[in-house]
Amino acid sequence: MLLAALLVGLGTLAVASYAAWLTITVAEAGAWRFVLGAATIAVVVLAVLALVPLVRGRRELARSIRAFAEGDPVAGRAARHRAAHAGWLAMGSCLPVLFIAMFTLFLLANDHAVQTTFFDVSFMALSFGDIVVAFWQNVQIAVIAEVIVLVWGLFIALARLLPGDAGRPIRWLATVYVDTFRAIPSIIVIYLVGFGLPLAGVPVLSDMSPMWAAVLALTLTYGAYVAEVYRSGIDGVHWSQVAAARSLGLSHAKTLRFVVVPQAVRRVTPPLLNDFIGLQKDTALITIIGTVDAFTQAKIYASNYFNLSSVTVVAILFIIITIPQTRFVDRLLERDARRQRAKG
Known part of the structure; x- marks a missing residue:
């Protein structure tokens, strides 16, 4: 294990050093050279630090050999276990460092063409303002759709659970709705609602703005x-x-209202939030019906300047609003797991 960890560590150090050297000699002059240079130097330092546990592992291995030689197998096995643990620790520390170094090499590939195409700082700064303004459209659509979906989804769920023969037709209808819209991709629903309803001239629905058409389509799907x-x-x-x-x-209605639904809502809050994270990401699909959202604005910049850094800005904005929610969901799941363990 220590030998394997040493080989991985030396390979990681070599790749990190090569990435640092390549950054200094190949990367485009300016902010990115400074950022990548500092990052790759830090990666080289981390690669060296990842080898530190191997020193402790070597000492534990020597201690294990000595203990076995002295006829103390218990101490020998314990020391050997600590040596193996040190090897695993070194290997686990090397893998993230190796990933960062490989990503840096990817950015510098083809004479830093990848970095210029996706991460041009000057172009990202140029498009940032307009994209942030357009991103507000995505946020509005997501928030409005989420509020409506909370009510609409509960209504459909209760319709699927109606008791008795009288509720059977409604249960069938709700089941057909759920099966249908879970099977159809979101982009198709958005396209049909955004273009189909105006083309059919449906009263009221055909006069909706693209934003409300997107809200309706996402509500039907989610x-x-x-x-x-x-x-x-x-x-x-x-x-x-x-x-x-x-x-x-x-x-039956009061039982659902006062007893069942309040308990159910507390249990399903984490998966509901996961669905809403997916809904937020799917707001990027509304670009197909002409809504000027962040992705549409980014495509305008990309087509005018033949550079995709503006699209990277959109990706960063979605990451900024999604990751905190993801961590919040993880905390809710962890709290629920602790509650379940406490109950035995």
């Missing part, structure tokens, strides 16, 4: 997904809760 999330949460509420509520004289 309403089906959220309905299933709600339904799984409702089905997860123990049947004794329903039985107790009904025995106290509550109707």
Whole structure:
């Protein structure tokens, strides 16, 4: 293990050093040369630090050999385990460093053409202002659609759970809706709503602006997904809760309202947030119906200047709003797991 970790560490150090040298000699002069140069030098330092656990591993290996020679197999196995752990630690530390070095080499590929095409700082600064203004359209559509989807998805979930023979046609209709819109890609729904309704001249719906057409399309699509999330949460509420509520004289509707749905909503909050993260990303698809969102604005810059750095700005903006939500969802899941463990 120590030998394998040493080989990986030396390979990582070689790649990082080559990336640092290439940055200084090949990268385009300016801000990117400074940024990449500082980053690759830091990577070289990290590659050297990743080899430090091997020193401790070598000492533990020597201690293990000595313990076995002295007839103490327990201490020998313990020291050998610590040596292997040091090797794994060194190897695990090298892999992220190796990834960063390889990414730097990717940016410098073809005479730094990749860096110029996707990460031109001057062009990113030029397009940043207009793209941020257009990105507000994505945020508006996402927020409005999420609010409507919360209500619409719950309505569909409850329709799928209607009891008795009288509710069977409604259950079938809700099931058909969910199955249909979960099967159709979002971009097709957006295209059909954005172009099909105006072309058909449907009253009221044909007069919608592209923004509201996008909200409707995303609501139809994600309403089906959220309905299933709600339904799984409702089905997860123990049947004794329903039985107790009904025995106290509550109707089916009041049982859902006061007993079942509040418990279900608390359980499904993390998966709901995951669906809404997907909805936010899918707002980039509204560019096909002519909405001037961030991606549309970026494409205008890209077509005028033959450079895709503006599209990279859009990607960065989506990362900025998505990662905090993802971490929040992780915390909710972790809290729920702790609660479940506490219950035994």
